[in-house]
Amino acid sequence: MIGKSMRFWIVRFLTIVGILLGMFFLSKIITDNLDSYYYQILIQCGIFITLAVSLNLINGITGQFSIGHAGFYAVGAYVGASWTLLWQPRFLHSAPFLQMGTTFGDAINLVIALVLGVLAAAMAGFVVGLPSLRLRGDYLAIVTLGFGEVIRIVVLNIDEVGGARGLSGIPTLVSTGGMAVFWVFLLVIAVVVLSKNLLQSVRGLTWLAVREDEIAADAMGVNTTKVKVTAFVIGSAFAGAAGVLYAHFFTGISPDVFDMNTSIVITTMVVLGGTGSVTGAILAATLLTSLPEMLRFLKDYRMVIYSLSLIIMMLTRPQGLFGTKEIGWKSFHRRRRTSAGGSAAA
Amino acid sequence: MQALLQNLIYGVQLGSLYALIALGYTMVYGVLGLINFAHGDVYMVGAYVGFYACTKWLPFQDISVHPEAAWHNLGMAFITLMLAILLCAALGMLIERFAYRPLRNGLKDLDAHFWGFVIALPLTAKFITIASPFGLISFIGVGIVVGYVMRPLIKHLASRIKLTSSRLNALITAIGVSLLLENGGILLFGANPNFIPNLLPERKFNLPGGISVQSGQMAILAVSLFLMISLRYIVLYTKPGKAMRAISYDIEAAKLMGIDTDRVISFTFAIGAGLAGAGGAMVAAFTHIKITPLFGLQPGLKAFVAAVLGGAGNIPGAVLGGILMGVAEAFVAGSKYVSYRDAIAFCLLILVLLFRPSGLLGKNVVEKV
Numbered sequence: 049m050i051g052k053s054m055r056f057w058i059v060r061f062l063t064i065v066g067i068l069l070g071m072f073f074l075s076k077i078i079t080d081n082l083d084s085y086y087y088q089i090l091i092q093c094g095i096f097i098t099l100a101v102s103l104n105l106i107n108g109i110t111g112q113f114s115i116g117h118a119g120f121y122a123v124g125a126y127v128g129a130s131w132t133l134l135w136q137p138r139f140l141h142s143a144p145f146l147q148m149g150t151t152f153g154d155a156i157n158l159v160i161a162l163v164l165g166v167l168a169a170a171m172a173g174f175v176v177g178l179p180s181l182r183l184r185g186d187y188l189a190i191v192t193l194g195f196g197e198v199i200r201i202v203v204l205n206i207d208e209v210g211g212a213r214g215l216s217g218i219p220t221l222v223s224t225g226g227m228a229v230f231w232v233f234l235l236v237i238a239v240v241v242l243s244k245n246l247l248q249s250v251r252g253l254t255w256l257a258v259r260e261d262e263i264a265a266d267a268m269g270v271n272t273t274k275v276k277v278t279a280f281v282i283g284s285a286f287a288g289a290a291g292v293l294y295a296h297f298f299t300g301i302s303p304d305v306f307d308m309n310t311s312i313v314i315t316t317m318v319v320l321g322g323t324g325s326v327t328g329a330i331l332a333a334t335l336l337t338s339l340p341e342m343l344r345f346l347k348d349y350r351m352v353i354y355s356l357s358l359i360i361m362m363l364t365r366p367q368g369l370f371g372t373k374e375i376g377w378k379s380f381h382r383r384r385r386t387s388a389g390g391s392a393a394a
Numbered sequence: 395m396q397a398l399l400q401n402l403i404y405g406v407q408l409g410s411l412y413a414l415i416a417l418g419y420t421m422v423y424g425v426l427g428l429i430n431f432a433h434g435d436v437y438m439v440g441a442y443v444g445f446y447a448c449t450k451w452l453p454f455q456d457i458s459v460h461p462e463a464a465w466h467n468l469g470m471a472f473i474t475l476m477l478a479i480l481l482c483a484a485l486g487m488l489i490e491r492f493a494y495r496p497l498r499n500g501l502k503d504l505d506a507h508f509w510g511f512v513i514a515l516p517l518t519a520k521f522i523t524i525a526s527p528f529g530l531i532s533f534i535g536v537g538i539v540v541g542y543v544m545r546p547l548i549k550h551l552a553s554r555i556k557l558t559s560s561r562l563n564a565l566i567t568a569i570g571v572s573l574l575l576e577n578g579g580i581l582l583f584g585a586n587p588n589f590i591p592n593l594l595p596e597r598k599f600n601l602p603g604g605i606s607v608q609s610g611q612m613a614i615l616a617v618s619l620f621l622m623i624s625l626r627y628i629v630l631y632t633k634p635g636k637a638m639r640a641i642s643y644d645i646e647a648a649k650l651m652g653i654d655t656d657r658v659i660s661f662t663f664a665i666g667a668g669l670a671g672a673g674g675a676m677v678a679a680f681t682h683i684k685i686t687p688l689f690g691l692q693p694g695l696k697a698f699v700a701a702v703l704g705g706a707g708n709i710p711g712a713v714l715g716g717i718l719m720g721v722a723e724a725f726v727a728g729s730k731y732v733s734y735r736d737a738i739a740f741c742l743l744i745l746v747l748l749f750r751p752s753g754l755l756g757k758n759v760v761e762k763v
Contacts (some may be wrong), residue, residue, distance in 0.1 A: 085433030113562070178592050179744065182751045185561065186429055190746055197695075201737040308695070312569050320567045348581055349516070355573035356512070362567040363496050364551050366558045 050090030066331070071230045079226030084362040087228075091297055093337045095230035095290045098335035100317035101326055102286035103241045107315065108324035109247065110279040111259025112180050113189040117314045122170045122306035123191055123199060124165035124288025126209055129218045131161045134208070154224040161221070162292050169288020170281045170348045172199070178282030181273055197312050214302025215295075221341065222297040232293055239286045247374075255279060259324070320361060322368030331369060339386045396604045401728040403720060409610045410618040414673040415697030416487075416704070416712040417625060418666025423644035424707030425662050427561065428494065431568035434694015435575035436485060436667045437724060440478045440674025441685045442583055447474040448590045448679060457595055464595050475617070477669040478675035487660050493571050497564055500557055503720065506548040510541025546587025580637020581686030583670060587684035594679075610680035617676060621669055622713060629709060634661050642707060692736065696723075699739045703746055704754025714754060718742070 082090065103117045132148070136157060140146050146160075147153040176195050180188050202210055222228045246252040257265035258275050266272050295301045317336050320327025340355075343350045401412060415437055422430045448454055452470045479594035492508045514537035522529035597609040629635040636660045641646040649655050678685050700719045704711025719739050727735045 067451075075697075115565075124486060179748055183747060184751075186423075186427075186706065187702060187747060187751060187753075189429070190699065192698065193695075194743050198737050198740050198744075205733050210730050217497070305626055308691075309452035315562075316569065319562045323562060341715070351577035352574065352581060355570050355577055359493055359567055359574065360509075362563055362570060363501065364555060366497065366560070366563050367556060 049368060061143045063135040067236075069235060071237075075228070075230035076226050076234075079279075080317040081102075088339055089338055091228055091232050094229070094336050094380055095294050095297075096179065096314070096317065096337045097236050097292040097330050098232075098239050100288055100316045100329040101236075101243055102283045102290070103314050104321070104324065104326060104329045105243060105246075105286075106279045106283040107318050107331070108226050108260065109243070109252070110255045111262075111274060112276055112279060113185055113282075114180075114192040115189050115282070115315045116174075116176070116192035116194070116245065116311050117283075118306040118310035119176075119192075119196030119199040120169045120284035120287035120306070121174055121291040121294070121310070121314075122203060122303070124169040124291030125295040125301050126203055126215075126291075127288070128161035128165035128214050128292030130209060130303055131164050132157055132221060132296065133215060133217070136160075148219055148221070151154050151225050154219070155227075157219075158292075158296060160222040161296065162289055165288045165292035167288075169291065170285040172288075173280040173284025174277060176284070177277040180276050180280060188388070191309065193308065196262075196306075196330075197308060200303045200306055203306075210302070212303060214300060214305075216300040218295050218299045218301070220296060222293055228297055232297070235286070235289055235293060237298050242282070247326070249315055256324075262317075262374070302368045320358075322370040325368065325370040325374055327374045328368055328370035339369055399656030401605055401724045403605065404611075404728075405721030406717060406722055407615050407720070409700075409717035410702045411673050411677060411716075412623065412697045412720050413691070413713040413716025414618045414720040415670050417433040417622070417694060418699040419671045419698050420707055420709060421638070421662050421666050424709075425638060425645075425659055425700065426564075428502045428564045428725055429561075429568060429698065430663075430666075431565065431606060431694075431698075432489060432493075432571040432575055433666065433670055434690040434692075434697065435572050435579070436482050436489075436690070437670040437674040437694060437697075438579060438685070438687060438690030439485060439575065440482045440671030441678040441689070442588075442674075442687075442750065443478040443481050443671065444474055444581070444675030445588050445590055445685060447477050448593055448676075451477075454593050457593065459527065461595070463508040472619050473671055475745070477670040482671025482674070483664040485671075487665040489571055489667075490660050491661040493567055493658075494602050497567060498557070498658070500555060501546055501548050501552040504546070505739060505743045507538070507541035507545040509548070510539075510544050510602035511537035513537075513540050513544075539733050555626050576687050576691075583599070583687055585687065586700065587686045590678050592682070602631050605645065610706070614676050614680055617672065619674060626709070628665070634658060638662055696736075696739045702753055703743050705753030708753065708755045711753055711755035718754075 078090070079087070091267060099117060099121060103114065106112050106114045106117075136146060136148070145153065148157055148268065176192055179191055183191055203209060209215055222231050242254055246255065254265065254270045255275055257270055258272050262272055265275075291306075294305075315334060317332040318329055320336065321330070321332035340350065343353055346353055418433050418436070419430060422428055422433070454470050455469055457463055457467060492505060496502075496505055507600075511533075513535055518529060518533040518536050521532050584670060590692065594610070599604050599609070599612075600606045607721055626636075628640060629742055637653045638661070639650065640651065640653060641658055645655060674690070683689070696719060698717065700715035701712045702715070703719065704713070704715030719742065722738050722742055723735050726732065726738045748757070
């Protein structure tokens with residue numbers, strides 16, 4: 049007989065395998081059939097969804113006002129690109145499993161780049177998370193913004209990574225074998241599942257408690273220090289991973305890609321989606337990534353319309369698209385059940 | 395030693411400019427708790443007002459041809475400064491009324507008319523020319539009609555909107571306004587850099603110790619100082635100033651005491667934007683810097699950092715923070731680490747905030763449950 053916990057693990061294992069296989073074939077199909085322009089937008093959407101949902105962990109769920117997310121994105125991108133472009137060819141060019149050009153070697157190298165980028169970004173997140181213990185609200189916001197700018201300026205001044213020109217000719221490890229959708233959306237699934245599970249767990253409740261009232265949470269025995277720093281570390285780790293994928297898909301990175309505007313766009317996605325709502329962040333990220341592309345027919349008026357729509361959305365829907373709600377199978381289900389319950393009571 | 399003093403003078407001059415912009419940030423922050431991201435772009439608009447006044451609107455004379463016209467040009471420069479202050483103050487009030495106030499009070503009928511005109515602009519844009527008044531008349535007509543059509547819609551929307559006091563919302567709205575000013579500026583002024591030619595006689599004064607100061611630099615410093623002292627007078631000794639302080643202390647209590655908070659907030663925006671506009675016009679006129687629709691971004695950000703450094707909401711703090719940052723930047727720019735000059739502001743900020751979490755002169759408020 050199979051025990052209950054055993055069955056749980058088998059189901060979980062099968063789900064993961066199923067998702068991986070499904071993603072694998074979906075990736076093949078999309079790569080073969082989609083026009084390259086839309087393909088790039090799709091990948092860009094995936095990367096920005098990861099960024100928005102990971103910032104939502106810090107901003108939306110834990111309530112720490114961070115607006116410098118592009119800094120962590122930059123750290124990931126540069127460290128990952130440094131591995132494939134500088135360190136691997138210089139130090140390990142003859143290592144047996146690390147040859148780039150084969151499907152397997154590319155995957156291994158990408159994973160190593162991801163691990164390094166994630167570690168570096170998480171470390172940066174830890175460093176930024178520390179001041180969050182002392183700073184609150186707007187002060188924290190400006191420190192995170194400043195940190196993002198400092199990272200950009202430091203990168204600008206390192207000749208090894210190209211300075212203002214940036215790095216170009218990064219091998220397209222992500223696209224090898226038509227796997228770009230697979231890698232990017234695997235990351236999206238990872239960050240979404242993590243957020244969702246967090247929101248449904250006791251640990252997630254402590255994070256929400258820090259957002260709602262830090263002092264009360266502290267009084268109730270929540271280790272607020274640990275929660276805040278953990279949120280920063282996890283959020284920035286995912287941003288770093290998104291950076292690695294960006295670098296290895298678009299093959300070129302420069303400090304301009306990671307400037308203040310990028311940080312602001314990511315923050316806007318979180319607020320527009322409804323602070324704390326994961327599905328909202330996903331929708332807003334998709335919308336804000338594709339909106340400038342959709343508005344291309346407006347030519348010069350494009351960015352004016354874009355900024356106006358930003359203002360109008362904030363004025364007419366201050367709580368964001370979804371508020372703090374989520375949409376999904378469960379919310380439909382619950383709504384039906386409550387309405388059924390309501391009618392029964394009546 | 396000589397280089398040190400020279401950098402110090404340059405730093406104070408740069409810092410007075412940062413302080414001028416930072417004042418607008420800090421006043422708005424003190425009153426509303428809002429980071430007005432569009433403030434740097436108001437500074438940019440001020441620079442463009444200066445540019446158009448100097449090259450198109452006002453009869454400046456070329457001093458390389460008519461050296462005797464210096465006094466005439468100086469008078470014109472004064473008018474330019476006034477124009478920049480007034481137009482930017484109006485812009486500041488406009489932004490406050492139609493972008494930030496609806497966040498606090500909800501949408502009103504006036505908002506419907508404003509958005510009516512916004513919608514009318516692209517509809518009649520191709521008729522609007524300087525040559526015939528028809529375009530303008532059609533724009534106003536269409537604007538009024540669309541405004542009345544929008545009224546019920548806005549009313550319906552207003553009844554459904556749940557107002558929040560979230561700061562993130564205000565921040566994103568401010569970012570939207572900032573993007574609007576930048577991209578509207580690109581549309582209106584063109585993306586190419588412009589600069590103001592030499593209109594005033596430039597002198598270089600040699601001081602003892604081998605250091606020199608430019609007359610333009612001194613003018614910026616003097617005007618900034620004058621404006622700051624006037625501001626101090628307004629805030630401390632006039633009724634609107636008193637009301638401003640009351641609101642920043644406790645907005646609800648101020649309302650109960652009969653202060654028309656919306657008017658005072660509007661006034662605060664006007665003053666802040668006017669100061670930024672004056673700064674922009676002076677920089678454009680005296681330093682011959684190349685102005686583009688995006689050039690308010692970096693000074694705006696640094697001025698905001700200066701405001702936070704001094705303690706957000708604290709007026710002397712903003713001046714102190716601005717000067718401090720200008721000097722720090724000048725010293726970095728004068729050393730071999732010149733490429734890090736934009737980073738020093740943030741490093742200084744992070745360092746200060748780690749030890750004084752509410753800025754240099756800010757009060758450390760103990761949070762209570």
